[in-house]
Amino acid sequence: MSARAIPYRPHNHDACVSQALADARAICQQHNARLTPIRERVLELIWQSHKPLGAYDVLGELSSDGHNAAPPTVYRALDFLQQNGLVHRIASLNAFIGCTHAGQSHTGMFLICRACSNVLELTAPMVTSEVCKAAAGEGFRAENTTLEIAGLCPRCQAEPGHD
Amino acid sequence: MSARAIPYRPHNHDACVSQALADARAICQQHNARLTPIRERVLELIWQSHKPLGAYDVLGELSSDGHNAAPPTVYRALDFLQQNGLVHRIASLNAFIGCTHAGQSHTGMFLICRACSNVLELTAPMVTSEVCKAAAGEGFRAENTTLEIAGLCPRCQAEPGHD
DNA sequence: GCAAAATTTGCAACATTATAACATTTGCAC
DNA sequence: GTGCAAATGTTATAATGTTGCAAATTTTGC
Ligand SMILES: [Zn+2]
Ligand SMILES: [Zn+2]
Ligand SMILES: [Zn+2]
Ligand SMILES: [Zn+2]
Numbered sequence A, B: 001m002s003a004r005a006i007p008y009r010p011h012n013h014d015a016c017v018s019q020a021l022a023d024a025r026a027i028c029q030q031h032n033a034r035l036t037p038i039r040e041r042v043l044e045l046i047w048q049s050h051k052p053l054g055a056y057d058v059l060g061e062l063s064s065d066g067h068n069a070a071p072p073t074v075y076r077a078l079d080f081l082q083q084n085g086l087v088h089r090i091a092s093l094n095a096f097i098g099c100t101h102a103g104q105s106h107t108g109m110f111l112i113c114r115a116c117s118n119v120l121e122l123t124a125p126m127v128t129s130e131v132c133k134a135a136a137g138e139g140f141r142a143e144n145t146t147l148e149i150a151g152l153c154p155r156c157q158a159e160p161g162h163d
Numbered sequence C: 001g002c003a004a005a006a007t008t009t010g011c012a013a014c015a016t017t018a019t020a021a022c023a024t025t026t027g028c029a030c
Numbered sequence D: 001g002t003g004c005a006a007a008t009g010t011t012a013t014a015a016t017g018t019t020g021c022a023a024a025t026t027t028t029g030c
Helices: A013-031 A037-046 A055-064 A071-083 A125-137 A154-158 B013-031 B037-046 B055-064 B071-083 B125-137 B154-158
Strands: A087-090 A095-098 A109-113 A119-122 A141-152 B087-090 B095-098 B109-113 B119-122 B141-152
Touching (some): A013 A037, A037 A095, A055 A071, A055 A095, A071 A087, A087 A109, A109 B125, A125 A141, A125 B125, A125 B141, A141 B125, B013 B037, B037 B071, B055 B071, B055 B095, B071 B087, B087 B109
Parallel strands (some): A109 A141, B109 B141
Antiparallel strands (some): A109 A119, B109 B119
């Protein structure tokens, strides 16, 4: 059996953050999109862990920074990051998570642990194709898929309640 | 090719409502759950169409009824109906829709038309099994799946913008 | 460089969705 | 009927998200 995915094992999370920021800079350059300081800071905050973060949590962190931000500041930054495929919104949690497939065209599928809150984003081609098939079977043209799975991650199955 | 699903063709919607209410009464009896007048009325309101309805829309309709309800009344009724598998919450819309598979154990998959708002609930066993397979591949124990697909229904592909 | 245009940010108010806490009423068992 | 549990009423408040407009910044055209 293969190794657990990143969120499920100890890892150097600073490397996750650095990578995400580097990717973001590259992608924004390609898109001619401006990754301004606020946007970059919001992305960094979103990436502070593999747990999704609410908009008002981001707002709170910005305030701790000494940056006196209002909700629109955060929502606009999040919109920008979503537009550029750098973060995803988790509808079932009203929260946001850094995309681990930035730059790749993909349909995210999110495994959300109800015990530790960590989220793993997967691309599952077979799932995507079955979803399209099911929709097509009803004559429906699928454009955007929300696929969020709540449950227990491997760590929390073994040892409930840890971080 | 087979006929379109109910929401996508003209039909006697009163029959949808009657059926849903009859099913609800039967299911609540089985569960020893009390389908009180308010709960039944909320279910009926949710079923007024195949479009999802927000909690505050329900609240407004109750007020029109002359019933002076407050938000908790509606949310409690909706919780009850969800518990008993009679309605689903559409996370991506913050809205509620009548379950078309009440009484059957199922994982709902919702096709949401962005033009006319109608929602079709499907059960797609192949999708469910691929989702479980993908989750299991990461060691994740899936408990609850949110699967919502936005796009264009067959009618709106042919003739955009109608009801 | 410099003015005009476009984008981004600041800011205040507001809208929508959902819950908490506690009192009151209703249905049911005994 | 009394007592208990479930359901509902009521008030207030929390959490999430948006609108509209002004000020600042960046880009563009010259
Ligand atoms: Zn990490
Ligand atoms: Zn992604
Ligand atoms: Zn109908
Ligand atoms: Zn259903």
